[in-house]
Amino acid sequence: MTGPGMTGPTLAEICVVACAEAWRGDGAILAGPMGLIPALGARLAQLTFAPDLLVSDGEAGLLAPLLAPSGSGTVTEGWLPYRSVFTMVAAGRRHVMMGASQLDRFGNQNISCIGDWARPKAQLLGVRGAPGNSINHPVSYWLPRHSRRVLVERVDMACGIGYDRAAALGAPGNRFHEVRVVVTNLAVLDFRTPARTMRLRSVHPGVPVGDVLAATGFPLTVPDEVPVTRRPSAGELALIRDQLDPAARRERELR
Amino acid sequence: MAEIVSLAEAVALAVRDGDTVAMEGFTHLIPFAAGHEVIRQRRRDLTLVRMTPDLIYDQLIGAGCVRKLVFSWGGNPGVGSLHRFRDAVEHSWPGPLELEEHSHAGMANRYVAGASGLPFAVLRGYAGTGLMAEGMASVRPITCPFTGEILTAVSALNPDVAIVHAQRADTSGNVQLWGITGVQKEAVLAAERSIVTVEEVVPHLDPRPGSVVLPSWTVSYVAEAAGGSRPSYALGYYERDNDYYVAWDPIARDRDAFRRWLDTEIFGMAETMGGR
Numbered sequence: 001m002t003g004p005g006m007t008g009p010t011l012a013e014i015c016v017v018a019c020a021e022a023w024r025g026d027g028a029i030l031a032g033p034m035g036l037i038p039a040l041g042a043r044l045a046q047l048t049f050a051p052d053l054l055v056s057d058g059e060a061g062l063l064a065p066l067l068a069p070s071g072s073g074t075v076t077e078g079w080l081p082y083r084s085v086f087t088m089v090a091a092g093r094r095h096v097m098m099g100a101s102q103l104d105r106f107g108n109q110n111i112s113c114i115g116d117w118a119r120p121k122a123q124l125l126g127v128r129g130a131p132g133n134s135i136n137h138p139v140s141y142w143l144p145r146h147s148r149r150v151l152v153e154r155v156d157m158a159c160g161i162g163y164d165r166a167a168a169l170g171a172p173g174n175r176f177h178e179v180r181v182v183v184t185n186l187a188v189l190d191f192r193t194p195a196r197t198m199r200l201r202s203v204h205p206g207v208p209v210g211d212v213l214a215a216t217g218f219p220l221t222v223p224d225e226v227p228v229t230r231r232p233s234a235g236e237l238a239l240i241r242d243q244l245d246p247a248a249r250r251e252r253e254l255r
Numbered sequence: 256m257a258e259i260v261s262l263a264e265a266v267a268l269a270v271r272d273g274d275t276v277a278m279e280g281f282t283h284l285i286p287f288a289a290g291h292e293v294i295r296q297r298r299r300d301l302t303l304v305r306m307t308p309d310l311i312y313d314q315l316i317g318a319g320c321v322r323k324l325v326f327s328w329g330g331n332p333g334v335g336s337l338h339r340f341r342d343a344v345e346h347s348w349p350g351p352l353e354l355e356e357h358s359h360a361g362m363a364n365r366y367v368a369g370a371s372g373l374p375f376a377v378l379r380g381y382a383g384t385g386l387m388a389e390g391m392a393s394v395r396p397i398t399c400p401f402t403g404e405i406l407t408a409v410s411a412l413n414p415d416v417a418i419v420h421a422q423r424a425d426t427s428g429n430v431q432l433w434g435i436t437g438v439q440k441e442a443v444l445a446a447e448r449s450i451v452t453v454e455e456v457v458p459h460l461d462p463r464p465g466s467v468v469l470p471s472w473t474v475s476y477v478a479e480a481a482g483g484s485r486p487s488y489a490l491g492y493y494e495r496d497n498d499y500y501v502a503w504d505p506i507a508r509d510r511d512a513f514r515r516w517l518d519t520e521i522f523g524m525a526e527t528m529g530g531r
Binding site: 124 | 282328329330344358359360363379383385386389402404406
């Protein structure tokens with residue numbers, strides 16, 4: 001399974017691990033991954049460093065933190081219909097990784113429309129769970145195509161709220177607000193700056209910092225030494241390749 | 256007490272032009288046969304309510320039945336956009352479509368309030384989002400009388416008609432559904448009238464773990480419609496037809512292809528699933 005002969009990590013595999021890292025230290029909360037790579041990340045975290053994590057199967061089951069005896073496949077350990085998910089959202093015991101059609105420098109997210117809400121140029125999916133998620137518990141974002149179209153100065157419609165809007169609400173309404181990390185196909189970003197604007201946390205192996213800046217529609221805070229996103233361990237690679245995603249569907253999310 | 260009628264009769268009796276209609280069912284048990292019958296009977300100016308509009312509302316919108324949509328997520332699950340929905344919003348085809356947009360939890364709680372006979376539900380969400388800025392009549396800030404925290408009130412949903420699909424009803428019109436259930440119970444209890452299509456009418460309902468039972472007195476009409484949630488699935492009866500969702504994309508992208516679909520699959524068919 002592991003050891004010599006194993007090829008180096010692909011970009012998708014580096015992204016899976018970067019997504020997994022988003023849930024490190026969260027304890028017994030519900031992980032809400034949206035998208036395949038975040039789902040693989042949540043599962044990888046649960047099977048390695050975050051065994052208490054509750055991971056949905058995407059419908060109404062909870063996956064046990066173990067592999068099926070037959071090899072690949074999953075063991076269901078619980079029943080969590082979405083009625084119960086709302087309770088966990090309201091109680092704050094959840095950390096989701098959502099997608100975004102637009103995300104701005106304060107972490108405001110848009111999945112509703114492009115253009116004016118009342119007369120959109122493009123009607124997108126709708127606000128979905130974002131208004132409740134972003135104010136009740138931590139959220140992170142997965143952006144498989146880091147570009148100036150997605151990372152914009154200002155979102156056309158705020159569905160999930162960022163740090164400027166949370167600050168405007170003030171206490172106590174904003175006490176559960178946190179945008180944890182943004183994982184893209186180029187880098188990992190966060191909001192650990194005095195103004196709570198977006199910062200470059202690490203670049204994926206082989207990605208020049210300049211490429212990240214050029215693909216971002218607003219100025220990023222860049223540390224003097226930009227770390228490189230951690231590579232998967234041999235054990236993690238084996239889990240991803242042999243158990244979690246043997247058909248390598250992860251590679252197609254980054255086309 | 257629920258009357259057991261044909262699907263065509265149920266729609267003719269319960270759904271009127273201009274009604275607010277909620278068709279619910281989450282992932283499975285989506286009431287497609289009933290939606291198609293609404294198109295076939297050429298209802299107009301409907302306000303459609305649904306947490307997660309998917310193909311069923313794309314079809315109703317494209318067919319010109321709908322004036323307004325109340326929703327929290329509209330897409331073709333696992334495939335992409337709803338192109339009839341987008342065409343209506345972006346190009347007013349076949350007519351303009353007004354939107355009232357809520358979060359998932361907001362929609363679910365609005366049904367609960369409606370079913371409970373209360374005027375609104377309270378959430379922490381919405382604060383700071385664009386939804387508060389758009390001045391929708393169904394969303395208002397509210398101050399907690401105990402802590403002073405500013406929260407969000409969303410108005411109750413009380414549809415004229417709720418339409419859901421279930422696995423079974425008994426001959427008295429008691430309804431039973433199981434598997435992944437959504438807000439079907441709340442939608443039916445909140446609505447003035449209701450239609451439940453079922454895979455089969457059986458003499459007796461036997462217990463199932465986690466099932467939702469709608470007593471006959473909460474339901475207006477029960478209609479047998481075997482296969483009535485295809486291409487979604489009915490646990491214990493049939494699987495989801497994933498290929499159909501993929502095949503829908505090119506039909507919905509093209510107005511002419513969609514018209515042909517309407518002519519052959521809807522208007523060209525008598526009500527086929529709801530025989531008496």
